Amino acid sequence: MNRQISSQYIIDLYKNIKYYGKLKKFTIKKELQNPLCGDIVTLYILIEKDKIVDVSFESSGCMISKVASFISLDMIKGKDLGVLKKIKFEDILDNMMIKDISPSRKKCAYLTFGGLKSIGEEYK
Amino acid sequence: MYKKDFPIFRNAKFMNKSLVYLDSASSTQKPHTVINAIPYLYENFYANVHRGIYKLSEESTGMYEDVRDITSKFINASKKEIVFTKGTTDSINMIVYFFAKKILKKNDLVILSEMEHHSNIVPWIILQKEIGFNIEYIKVNEKGDLLNLDLLLEHNPKILSITHVSNVLGNINDVIGIVKKAHDKGAYVLIDGAQAVSHMRVDVKKIDCDFYVFSSHKMLGPTGVGVMYAKSEILEKYDPSFSGGEAVISVSKDNIVYKDIPYKFEPGTPNFIDVIAFGYAISYIEKIGILKIQKYIEDLSLYTYDKLINIERLKLFGDGRKSGIFSFHIENIHPHDIASSLDEDNIAIRAGHHCAKILMDRLNLSSLSRCSLYIYNDERDIDKFISSLNKTIDLFS
Incomplete structure (x- = not known):
C-alpha cells in the first residue's frame, strides 16, 4: 500500500476519471460538503426496480476526493440497492491503493462513501 | 540563522528530509527557551x-x-x-x-x-x-x-x-x-x-x-x-x-x-x-529586535515572491511582500493535493479556506494554498519549496 498521493497509480486514475458530470435522468441527487475545506460533491444516481442503473458526480474537490467518488460509484453501478449497505470504506481505499493515507486526507476520500451510506439508510 | 534555536528542526525529520515549515501564519514553532521554560517553571x-x-x-x-x-x-x-x-x-x-x-x-x-x-x-x-x-x-x-x-x-x-x-x-x-x-x-x-x-x-x-x-x-x-x-x-x-x-x-x-x-x-x-x-x-x-525581524522577513519575502511569480500556472492573491504570507492557486491542481504532495518532501504549507469563508466567496474560490514565513526560514527552505512545487505541477500535468 502507498501512503504517497503522488503514486503513479492514483494519478492515472485521476487523469482517467469516469462518471463525471450530471446525469440527464436521475432518481437521487445528493449534495455533500467537506467541512475541512468547503469542497462540495454532488452525486446523481438512477435507480430502476431497486437496481442502481446509472451513476455520476460533480465535484470541486481534490484529486483524492474525485478519485474516491469515481471508485465508490464504480463499485455500486449495476448492483442492487443492497450494495450500499455492503460497501466498506477500507475497500474503497484498497481499490485506490491509498490505505495508509493520512487521516486528514482520508476525510477527502470519505465524503462520497459517507453520502452513499446515508442514501442506503434513506432507501431502506 | 535562527533555525538552531528551534529544536523541531532537529527532530521532525521525515524519510531523512529536514522539515521545511511554511505555516507560521497558522502557528509558529517554539524556541528552546520557551519550551524549556515550561517544565522549569513547574519544577521550581x-x-x-x-x-x-x-x-x-x-x-x-x-x-x-x-x-x-x-x-x-x-x-x-x-x-x-x-x-x-x-x-x-x-x-x-x-x-x-x-x-x-x-x-x-x-x-x-x-x-x-x-x-x-x-x-x-x-x-x-x-x-x-x-x-x-x-x-x-x-x-x-x-x-x-x-x-x-x-x-x-x-x-x-x-x-x-x-x-x-x-x-x-x-x-x-x-x-x-x-x-x-x-x-x-x-x-x-x-x-x-x-x-x-x-x-x-x-x-x-x-x-x-x-x-x-x-x-x-x-x-x-x-x-x-x-x-x-x-x-x-x-x-x-x-x-x-x-x-x-x-x-x-x-x-x-x-x-x-x-x-x-x-x-x-x-x-x-x-x-x-x-x-x-x-x-x-x-x-x-x-x-533579536523586532525591526531586525521585520527586515529579515521582508528580505525573505521578496526572495519568495520573485520565485513564485515566475511559476507560469500560479496565481498569487493579495500582497505578502512585507508580511511573508503568500496565498496562491495553481491552475487545475487542488490546494489539498499541492499540500499533500509537498508534505511528501516534508514541506508544511496550509491548504483550505483559512477560516476566511467570506473572503473565499469574494474571491470565488473554495480554497487556496498558503505559505507563510518566519525567522527560522531561510533561502534554502524557499528553494526546496519552489522545487517541490514545480515537481508537483509536472506530476499533475
Missing part, C-alpha cells in the same frame, strides 16, 4: 498567583506580573491595559460581550471587512442575532485593497473591527489611517493583531485603537495565551461579562465590588505558567 516555581502569602506564590505572581509589564512595553501600552486571555478568539469574544453588547442597539452599524478571519466575524454575527444591529463588510479585491471604507464610514458606525494583517492575503492595513477616519466618525475601533505583532513594531498609542488583540502561539509562545489590550478608560468604565474568584474585592448577596483593572477581567486561576513562558517568547523576539 509552581504556586497559584495572586493568592498565597508564602514565597513560592509571591515568586510566581512576580513573574506573571513581569510578563504583563514586558507585554505592555512590547506594544507601548500601560500595564493596566493588558488583559491575559486564552487567545485572539477569546479576546474578541470578550470585547463583544463586555463592551459591544453594552453599547450596541437595534439598527446600529458595525463595520467589518471581507478579509476578516472567522474569529472576527462569528462573534459579531452571534451578537447581531441577539440585538439586531447591522453589519457591513468593507469590500476587498484580489490585491487585498480595501475598497469602500470611506463610503461605509459615512453611515456613522458604532464599531469598526478589522485585521492589521490579513491571514490569507498578507496585506498590511494602514491601521493608523483607518483608526483616525473611524474616530472622526465617532466609532470605536478593534484591531486584530494576530498576524502583525510578531512581524512589526506595534505601537497601540500611535495607532490609537481602542482595542488590540493577539495570540501568543503565533509569536513563538505557548498555545492557550492571548492578549486583550483596551484603553484604560474603557476597561474602567465597563464591568466584565463573566467573572468569579480573584476578580472581585468583595461579594455580598446583593453587591459585587470588582478589583481594579486589569484584574477585574481575569477571573479564576489564569494560565500563568504559559503566560510566563509567553514572556520568554517576547524576550526572545526583543533580544
Whole structure:
C-alpha cells in the first residue's frame, strides 16, 4: 500500500476519471460538503426496480476526493440497492491503493462513501 | 540563522528530509527557551498567583506580573491595559460581550471587512442575532485593497473591527489611517493583531485603537495565551461579562465590588505558567529586535515572491511582500493535493479556506494554498519549496 498521493497509480486514475458530470435522468441527487475545506460533491444516481442503473458526480474537490467518488460509484453501478449497505470504506481505499493515507486526507476520500451510506439508510 | 534555536528542526525529520515549515501564519514553532521554560517553571516555581502569602506564590505572581509589564512595553501600552486571555478568539469574544453588547442597539452599524478571519466575524454575527444591529463588510479585491471604507464610514458606525494583517492575503492595513477616519466618525475601533505583532513594531498609542488583540502561539509562545489590550478608560468604565474568584474585592448577596483593572477581567486561576513562558517568547523576539525581524522577513519575502511569480500556472492573491504570507492557486491542481504532495518532501504549507469563508466567496474560490514565513526560514527552505512545487505541477500535468 502507498501512503504517497503522488503514486503513479492514483494519478492515472485521476487523469482517467469516469462518471463525471450530471446525469440527464436521475432518481437521487445528493449534495455533500467537506467541512475541512468547503469542497462540495454532488452525486446523481438512477435507480430502476431497486437496481442502481446509472451513476455520476460533480465535484470541486481534490484529486483524492474525485478519485474516491469515481471508485465508490464504480463499485455500486449495476448492483442492487443492497450494495450500499455492503460497501466498506477500507475497500474503497484498497481499490485506490491509498490505505495508509493520512487521516486528514482520508476525510477527502470519505465524503462520497459517507453520502452513499446515508442514501442506503434513506432507501431502506 | 535562527533555525538552531528551534529544536523541531532537529527532530521532525521525515524519510531523512529536514522539515521545511511554511505555516507560521497558522502557528509558529517554539524556541528552546520557551519550551524549556515550561517544565522549569513547574519544577521550581509552581504556586497559584495572586493568592498565597508564602514565597513560592509571591515568586510566581512576580513573574506573571513581569510578563504583563514586558507585554505592555512590547506594544507601548500601560500595564493596566493588558488583559491575559486564552487567545485572539477569546479576546474578541470578550470585547463583544463586555463592551459591544453594552453599547450596541437595534439598527446600529458595525463595520467589518471581507478579509476578516472567522474569529472576527462569528462573534459579531452571534451578537447581531441577539440585538439586531447591522453589519457591513468593507469590500476587498484580489490585491487585498480595501475598497469602500470611506463610503461605509459615512453611515456613522458604532464599531469598526478589522485585521492589521490579513491571514490569507498578507496585506498590511494602514491601521493608523483607518483608526483616525473611524474616530472622526465617532466609532470605536478593534484591531486584530494576530498576524502583525510578531512581524512589526506595534505601537497601540500611535495607532490609537481602542482595542488590540493577539495570540501568543503565533509569536513563538505557548498555545492557550492571548492578549486583550483596551484603553484604560474603557476597561474602567465597563464591568466584565463573566467573572468569579480573584476578580472581585468583595461579594455580598446583593453587591459585587470588582478589583481594579486589569484584574477585574481575569477571573479564576489564569494560565500563568504559559503566560510566563509567553514572556520568554517576547524576550526572545526583543533580544533579536523586532525591526531586525521585520527586515529579515521582508528580505525573505521578496526572495519568495520573485520565485513564485515566475511559476507560469500560479496565481498569487493579495500582497505578502512585507508580511511573508503568500496565498496562491495553481491552475487545475487542488490546494489539498499541492499540500499533500509537498508534505511528501516534508514541506508544511496550509491548504483550505483559512477560516476566511467570506473572503473565499469574494474571491470565488473554495480554497487556496498558503505559505507563510518566519525567522527560522531561510533561502534554502524557499528553494526546496519552489522545487517541490514545480515537481508537483509536472506530476499533475
